[in-house]
Amino acid sequence: MLLVLWSHPYSAYGQKASVALYELGLPFEQKLVDARDQALMADFRAISPFAKMPALVDAGAGRTIYESSIVIEYLDRLAGGGQLIPADPDAALEARWIDRVVDSYVGWPMNRIISGKFRPEGQHDAYGSEQDAQQIATAWDTLEDRLGDGRTWGAGESFTLADCAAAPILTYARRLVPFGDRPLLKAWHGRLMARPSFRRALEDAAPFGDLMPAPPAVD
Numbered sequence: 183m184l185l186v187l188w189s190h191p192y193s194a195y196g197q198k199a200s201v202a203l204y205e206l207g208l209p210f211e212q213k214l215v216d217a218r219d220q221a222l223m224a225d226f227r228a229i230s231p232f233a234k235m236p237a238l239v240d241a242g243a244g245r246t247i248y249e250s251s252i253v254i255e256y257l258d259r260l261a262g263g264g265q266l267i268p269a270d271p272d273a274a275l276e277a278r279w280i281d282r283v284v285d286s287y288v289g290w291p292m293n294r295i296i297s298g299k300f301r302p303e304g305q306h307d308a309y310g311s312e313q314d315a316q317q318i319a320t321a322w323d324t325l326e327d328r329l330g331d332g333r334t335w336g337a338g339e340s341f342t343l344a345d346c347a348a349a350p351i352l353t354y355a356r357r358l359v360p361f362g363d364r365p366l367l368k369a370w371h372g373r374l375m376a377r378p379s380f381r382r383a384l385e386d387a388a389p390f391g392d393l394m395p396a397p398p399a400v401d
């Protein structure tokens with residue numbers, strides 16, 4: 183089995199996939215996506231038309247998959263199933279729901295705020311960025327509320343898709359919208375930071391330095 187992950191180690195969504203690969207113990211090669219390399223980007227667009235990371239190529243099966251959550255669904259099945267997507271349907275629903283909240287209301291607004299910071303002078307959208315920040319704050323409240331049942335991980339007592347998504351995305355997004363007075367969210371993020379699979383993903387990113395246009399988290 184040859185798995186190739188087209189990604190960049192600093193990418194939040196790329197880390198979401200590499201955390202899953204490390205959790206499942208699936209060996210893979212990383213193909214570094216470099217937006218400055220036009221030939222490489224043409225190859226990347228051929229497998230991932232929106233040029234979004236990550237994309238997974240399973241050469242043995244002749245399959246290419248992009249969209250991080252679907253990549254993880256595929257990887258979990260490849261590893262035997264029932265680990266990152268729980269076998270119990272209700273637990274699976276919860277894992278997918280937390281993944282959607284993290285993705286849609288933290289990851290997407292976060293990426294819009296960040297890409298806004300790279301726009302040329304005069305092209306900034308302060309109103310849109312404020313709305314995006316408010317959406318992240320609402321997601322923080324939603325997650326804090328959901329963690330109120332005392333669960334250890336995002337969707338219960340086992341580490342799932344929900345945690346693969348949350349580990350990198352929360353780590354970056356809290357630099358834009360602090361966790362504030364949300365102790366359960368902070369404690370969950372502390373557990374994610376200590377998880378060996380995420381530590382490995384952070385080690386992969388370390389040689390690239392800090393590329394995020396935002397100050398380090400203060401809370």
Ligand SMILES: N[C@@H](CCC(=O)N[C@@H](CS)C(=O)NCC(=O)O)C(=O)O
Nearest residue numbers: 193194195233234235236249250251
């Ligand atoms: N919905 C996609 C989002 C992926 C995404 O936004 N990836 C970012 C990196 S974190 C990216 O590729 N950005 C490059 C670009 O937009 O040009 C997924 O879940 O895989």
